[in-house]
Amino acid sequence: MATMQDVARLANVSIATVSFTVNNSKPVSPATRARVEAAMQELGFRRNAVGRALASKRTHILALLYPALQHRFRGTVVNFFTSAARTASEHGYNLVLWPASNDDELDELTSTGLVDGVLLMEVQVEDPRVERLQKSGTPFALIGRTAEPDALDFVDIDFEGTVAASIDHLVELGHSAIGLLDGGVGSGALRGYGPVVRTRGAFDREMEERGLMAFRLSCDENPAAGREMGARIRDEAPGMTALILMNEHAAPGLLSELRHQGLSVPDDLSILSIASSKEMAAMNDPELTVMSAPSIELGRRGVELLIDQLDGGGDHDRHALVMCALEPGASTAPPRAGH
Amino acid sequence: MATMQDVARLANVSIATVSFTVNNSKPVSPATRARVEAAMQELGFRRNAVGRALASKRTHILALLYPALQHRFRGTVVNFFTSAARTASEHGYNLVLWPASNDDELDELTSTGLVDGVLLMEVQVEDPRVERLQKSGTPFALIGRTAEPDALDFVDIDFEGTVAASIDHLVELGHSAIGLLDGGVGSGALRGYGPVVRTRGAFDREMEERGLMAFRLSCDENPAAGREMGARIRDEAPGMTALILMNEHAAPGLLSELRHQGLSVPDDLSILSIASSKEMAAMNDPELTVMSAPSIELGRRGVELLIDQLDGGGDHDRHALVMCALEPGASTAPPRAGH
């Protein structure tokens, strides 16, 4: 592979001039620029990223941290990843999905200088990784929020708004006894998955304020758990006519069990799946009405936040909350007459 | 961050000695080693990966190439990714998921010296990326096979074996009229997705040899297409009592439509999902019997192949074919009496 040295020799300029033309970091006369560019063309020159990184102390690599505990991709992660990568690339960065199972791997990642910044996904309400990142001095941004996120850069779904919009939708259809089925939070005091915690809070508040009848249900995030939940849902939530579902992986089991019981969705029970995706919704029968996660927007904003820190762009807002969008499906309808 | 220079100074040795101790690249006396290690400890030293990469011409980064055209993760990709990353880490490499939408991005990836090697996923039967990689001189290995893979390093699912085992399973249950429903191949002459091409070939051959009644069906990889297929499957495959399904995303639609028609799975039609995963299978009602893709094994072997090229390990076999494993479910059974 040709080096800058080769290009400089061929174009009869100094290596510095080559650097300046390549990076537009200092003005170069049109004539010289042309010679340099011709030489680069001829040699098929590409500047070596490692040399550049060492000299400039910037690798231009951004790591999207992938927690290995995770054993499935939520449908939305793909869009998120793709959008984040595209945005990074538009700013001259590479974004890669970097697996880090444990704290040691995180430390290794940040301390060996291989990445300029980190995007943290699946943030827990109390997330030890945040402190580690702060300590390491690596710029980072969160996808999600901790309990005290004010001092941090984050983008997140606007769960409060999404829950309110979900209830609006169901109330408009005529429902007044509405449940929330989520995936539960992990054990431990404040620990837990932000989305669930926030959604529960918003749901309780909103239902209370509106004086509606609320039910709170949880089951694990898999079809079998959904099935079990289906088996006892009438007992656990008598009179409930609509369900806000924040547990896309339980849906197939839940629906199948309801069907076996002879209950019709949406006639006997409306279901609105939130923070999921149209694709996941389409995997169900009937196809679910869904408030789809704004993954593309989240990916873009997350990367922008991070790059602003790195390149000191404008003084953007350091927090961004993005709403889910309602995607019509076949799982919500007015309650059966008589309810 | 402390550098080797700092460590050397503190331990009162030369920087070279530090390097030798860190890398075990030359014998160091126990006394010196202890001094160096103490110094490293005290300073919290981590060797800078960029400096190392520049000097050694090895970044120790492996890229798992993620094709952006892809708009969903097959369930198996997660396990694959995780297993590949773990294996890489065991050999002192980092494996990251690197998005490359187009050929330019691939060239950029290989020509800037940021990665030591590439793992190519979703390989097409005629895959232009292979030639590009060869031209670039970057070591690489395939997950999947091209039409002419003999000269290349690859791991792949043993589709021939998997199809044979699938037919075995169904024949044992008493079926003799068996169909294959796949996701179709892209347009163009030899172009197409290897798994589909190979599975079709194996299916045709195997059914012919055994003198069984074969049906060949295709539909797009989404639930809606599966639903449509369900609507006409009795017409397209009259008398078929069992279906080998290589299209996990069509399954929910297909099953739902069959149910609406009053057809029972497995009594009226057995379904065996192949090259899928237990998790995807569990999303269906009834839970599908599945030949699950050996993603963990594929990830491990793929990385090993690549690292063998890089570090000139033993002379492993350059090709690996791995079988899918039968995971019992509720979607296969003997055909209804009378068939």
Next chain:
DNA sequence: ACAAATCGGTAAAGCGCTTAACTTTTTTCT
């Protein structure tokens, strides 16, 4: 006992690039 081999360590030359400081040439201003 003396040369040869071994061992433990050091010095220094890069790897390919960026960038501050400097030189030379051209333009501008009064």
Next chain:
DNA sequence: AGAAAAAAGTTAAGCGCTTTACCGATTTGT
């Protein structure tokens, strides 16, 4: 016209590490 300012290049010092060549001291062989 002469000094000052601007423009276009160059020089050279690293960035943090690896690795070859080399050197002195100890061990080995005969």
